[in-house]
Amino acid sequence: AQSVAQPEDQVNVAEGNPLTVKCTYSVSGNPYLFWYVQYPNRGLQFLLKYITGDNLVKGSYGFEAEFNKSQTSFHLKKPSALVSDSALYFCAVAPYGQNFVFGPGTRLSVLP
Amino acid sequence: KAGVTQTPRYLIKTRGQQVTLSCSPISGHRSVSWYQQTPGQGLQFLFEYFSETQRNKGNFPGRFSGRQFSNSRSEMNVSTLELGDSALYLCASTGLAGRETQYFGPGTRLLVL
Numbered sequence: 380a381q382s383v384a385q386p387e388d389q390v391n392v393a394e395g396n397p398l399t400v401k402c403t404y405s406v407s408g409n410p411y412l413f414w415y416v417q418y419p420n421r422g423l424q425f426l427l428k429y430i431t432g433d434n435l436v437k438g439s440y441g442f443e444a445e446f447n448k449s450q451t452s453f454h455l456k457k458p459s460a461l462v463s464d465s466a467l468y469f470c471a472v473a474p475y476g477q478n479f480v481f482g483p484g485t486r487l488s489v490l491p
Numbered sequence: 492k493a494g495v496t497q498t499p500r501y502l503i504k505t506r507g508q509q510v511t512l513s514c515s516p517i518s519g520h521r522s523v524s525w526y527q528q529t530p531g532q533g534l535q536f537l538f539e540y541f542s543e544t545q546r547n548k549g550n551f552p553g554r555f556s557g558r559q560f561s562n563s564r565s566e567m568n569v570s571t572l573e574l575g576d577s578a579l580y581l582c583a584s585t586g587l588a589g590r591e592t593q594y595f596g597p598g599t600r601l602l603v604l
Contacts, residue, residue: 411590422495422581422595430590469534473590478524478547481534 381406381474383482391488392460400455400485402470411473412453414444416466417484423469429453440464460489492517495584495596503602509570512599516563516584522546523565524593525557528579537580540565541587569601577603 382405392398404410411430415423427438434446444455453470470482496515504510516523524547525537536549540559557567563584569576579600583593 413592415595420597420600422497422597423583425592425594428592475590478536478539478549479593480536481526483533 381472381477381480383470383472383480385468385470385482385485387485388483389486389488391490394462394489394491395459398457398460398464398487398489400468400470400487402453402455402482404451404453404470404472406472406474406480408475412444412446413471413473413479414438414442414453414455415469415471415481417469418466426455426468460487462489462491465489492519495582495594497580497582497596497599499599500597501600501602503604504572505604506572506574508572509568510572510601511566511568512580512582512601514565514567514582514584514596516565516582517594520584520586520594521563522585522587522591523559523563524583524585525565525567526581526583527551528581528598529577534581537567572603574603577601 384403413428414426417423427436429436429446437443442457467484469484471479473479498513522541524539527535539547543559554570559565579598581598583595585591
């Protein structure tokens with residue numbers, strides 16, 4: 380079965396420090412991987428996706444993610460966190476021919 | 492382009508009632524997916540429609556149903572509401588079904604009393 384794990388419910392980081400939100404996946408075939416962000420009382424906003432090619436994917440708002448096939452991971456990163464980055468982050472995988480599978484979400488708090 | 496719109500944004504219903512939620516995808520998008528988001532269960536897939544046909548269905552009881560119209564607008568219906576149906580219902584659209592990026596609407600928050 381396809382699955383996505385986000386091992387940390389909560390990540391706290393000081394403003395200006397680098398941040399990492401972790402994601403691991405289990406899917407057959409070549410995965411399409413996505414990161415979304417959700418602000419309070421809002422829908423999910425697309426940040427970035429990996430389909431193929433370069434393992435480092437750059438996305439919106441200065442975020443990037445590193446695909447690691449051997450570790451089946453797709454961690455979200457940002458070199459310098461902003462207070463406004465505080466939100467709920469979801470990793471998702473899109474298996475071929477099937478619906479998206481989302482991880483449980485990680486709440487990021489950036490402290491001033 | 493206008494984004495995905497969902498109506499209504501908020502709903503309060505009582506147990507046993509039924510509810511219909513609406514989703515208008517991004518212009519030109521033909522696939523609409525629906526999700527239920529709750530604090531305990533996270534994001535759970537309900538169903539996906541493409542060109543008026545249901546392509547995938549999640550593990551929800553038959554009380555949850557949906558449809559898509561020829562203009563790609565979609566509705567989902569929940570009959571005989573239960574307290575546990577209280578959730579944020581999100582719809583997402585893509586140009587084609589499959590693994591394209593999904594773009595989400597703001598959601599409809601349903602409260603069942």
